[in-house]
Amino acid sequence: MNTAELVELAQQLRVDSVRAAAAAESGHPTSSMSAAELMAVLLDRHLRYDFERPAHPANDRFVLSKGHASPLLYAAYKAAGAVDDAELLTFRRLGSHLEGHPTPRRLPWVETATGSLGQGLPVGVGIALAGKRLDRAVFRVWVLCGDSELAEGSIWEAAEHAGYEHLDNLTAIVDVNRLGQRGPTRHGHDLDAYARRFAAFGWHPVEVDGHDVDAVDRAYSEAESTTGQPTVILARTLKGKGVASVQDREGLHGKPLPDPEEAVAELGGVRDLRVRVQEPFTSRMLHSVPTESLELPRYDKGEKAATRDAFGRALAALGTARGDIVALDGEVGDSTRTEFFAKEHPDRFFECYIAEQQLVATAVGMAARGWVPYASTFAAFLTRAHDFIRMASIGGAGINLVGSHAGVAIGQDGPSQMGLEDLAMFRAVYGSAVLYPCDPNQTAKLVAAMAGLDGIRYLRTSRGAGPVLYGPDEEFTVGGSKVLRSSPEDRLTVVAAGVTVPEALAAADTLAGEDIPVRVIDLYSVKPVDRHTLRRAAEETGALVTVEDHRQEGGLGDAVLDAFLDGRPVPRLVRLAVRTMPGSAAPDEQLHAAGIDAMAIAATGRLLVEEAVAL
Structure with a gap:
């Protein structure tokens, strides 16, 4: 399209967002209207994408980080011929693929929720x-962000990682x-404030009239044309651009325009321009997945081993058997034992450093490309990334x-x-x-099962x-x-997982010496839970x-109760858990x-049996 046609396309995207x-x-x-030119130029002149083949290995990938601006995305899909006008107007309705915020569950062209x-x-x-490192493909990733979200720390975790x-x-x-949403952003239209921040992380900033x-x-x-560093386009725009009653005005975020028909007329009316998006470059298949027989580590009864060690060795073995396995870590690989994978498969190991949000986000991005990621850190630190999960x-x-490093069993670290x-x-x-294994052989088998x-x-x-x-x-x-102890005379059942399984077995031995037979269940699958065995x-x-x-809330005890x-x-x-x-x-x-x-399990068992006798 020439310049005049691009201007018209941008107006069409605005009109369709309003409609x-x-x-x-x-x-x-209004959040969609501000980015109309940014989307129009990208769609017509720079994006390489085959809407008929969203899995094409050389397709550019577009991520709408400001997901609330979904009307703009769907308007672009209409301009590209991926959806029609009737479907566009089902936006946010029950059963529509065009949700308020886009998800790949509904639309094949969406990379991530x-x-x-x-x-x-x-x-x-x-x-x-x-x-860059796995597919070695020629596609480009375009991410449309809002300025408000640049206040999020996760943006700067991403900025540093991309620059590095x-x-x-x-x-x-x-x-x-x-x-x-409620008023001006922290830096307003000060593009240089954002440019300095991105430049500090090794990005190439470009300031532009959006x-x-x-x-x-x-x-x-x-x-x-920029090589060796990511680029950020900092585009000065006006929210609600093109409609005088809403342009650059506060208090209108997240609301349809007061008079949409008048707004459409002010924007020049409904249009039906079609964009022929450029085809992707020729590329080989996404990635080959060489498969060999899986030889998991083996441990003999009578040995002692940590499940974290078994995880690391099993993951390395899985990486040998399957070429689509990748491992990521949050700079604790010597503790999580992903270092075993890193030594054997350095080309498929990714160090994300102490940035747990970026750790999980990187895994999500790689999964979107068809890889099977295992991302590891201390259990406590994954809570930082809960929203990403x-x-x-x-x-x-x-x-x-x-x-x-789960639970109080880690010891002195506190x-x-x-x-x-x-x-x-x-x-x-x-x-x-x-899954919460108690044993190294069990761990190895579950690591392999997770991949499927x-x-x-x-x-x-x-x-x-x-x-x-x-x-x-x-x-x-x-x-x-797994039922580890069982007899027809059992008078109670102890359900454990992980480090408490040996404790449960020891308690059962103690109670057996007191003529109190105890069933012991290793509930290694906390979700989904084995309801049949528990009910029996x-x-x-x-x-x-x-x-x-x-903690007693939400863990093994609640899984059993469910x-x-x-x-x-x-x-x-009776639920025994960490209450202090x-x-x-x-x-x-x-x-x-x-x-x-x-000792605590045995004491609880005695009380339960005594209560049953008293009843």
Whole structure:
């Protein structure tokens, strides 16, 4: 398109944004209107994309970080012929693919779910990193950000990571329209304030009038020709551009225009321009996945080993067997044991440093490119990235997250390092799988099983060495459990996972010596939980004790309780968990102080049996 036609295309994108929000009686048309020229020039002159083949390996990737400006995105899809006008006007309605904030669950052209601000650029960094170091493909990643979200710390984690990795295949476009939700942004239209910040992280900043299509075109061309560093286009724009009653005015964020028909007329009326988006470059397939037989590490009964060690060795073995496995770490690889993978597969290992939001975002970006990421850090520190995990679930991302150093069992480091809320956090994530192995052979099998699951998968590992309870040929299914002790005379059941399984076995031995037979269940799959085995145990023994190295809210005990919330009678149930604030102490002292060691389990078992006799 020539300059005049680009101006008309931008006006069409504005008009369609106004119309979509008016039809829905909700939405963010003014945030869409400010970026119309930015989108028009990108769509017509710079984006290379085959809408018929969204998985084309050389397609450019576009991420709408300011996800609330979805009317602009859908208007662009209409201009490209991907959706028609009738579908555009279903925006935000029940059953429509055009949700208030775009998700890849609904639309194949959407790379990642956005809407929680500050996440699009970090995921874009992950996509660009995959393109540069894994796919080695020629595509470019374009991320449209709002100026308000530049207040998020995750943006600057992304900026530093992109600069450090020299991601010259990444362009961030910042729509600096001056206004946030409740009023002006921190820096308003001071483009230089943003330029200095990005430049400090190694970016090439370009300042531009965001409503001048020729200037925007030149800025994009400059980004494409810049090598060795990512580029940020800082575009000065006006919110609600083109409609006098709303342009650059406060108090209109997230609202349809007061008089949409008049606004459409002021913008020159409805148009039906079509854009022929440039085809992607020729490219090889996304990536080859060489597959060999999987030889997991094997441990013999009688040995002792930490599940974190088993995880690291199993991940390295999985990486040997499958060429699509990648590993990421938050600068604690010597503790999480991803260092084993890094030594054997350095080309597929990514150091994200102590930036847990970027760690998870990078994993999401790589998963979007078809890779199978395992991202690891201390369990406690994954809480920093909870919103990224939540949004990954909304977007249907398939990622494996591994939290080491869980619970009070880590010992002397104290409560700041103890993951005590992680099981609850991950159980609450839609469609998640939550695994907590107690044994190295079990860990290895579950690491391999995770690669074949969908959605968010979480594995909790332990710092200290524990006994090998299972043989290397034992099988473990996600959603299953293992009954380690059982007899027809059992008078109660102890349900444990991870570090509390050996404690439960020791307690069972103690109680057996007192003529109190105890069933022991290793509930390594915390979600989905093995309801059948739990219900059978409740029916046959009459009482359950759950014991976990985790807070009492939302963890193993609540997972067990959920198995009885279908209307059937709830068994007598006692939940042992960490209810105090730990200090520094040896691991065995920590378990004892928290009341989750063998002595506490045995004492609880005696009380339950005595109560049953009294009844």
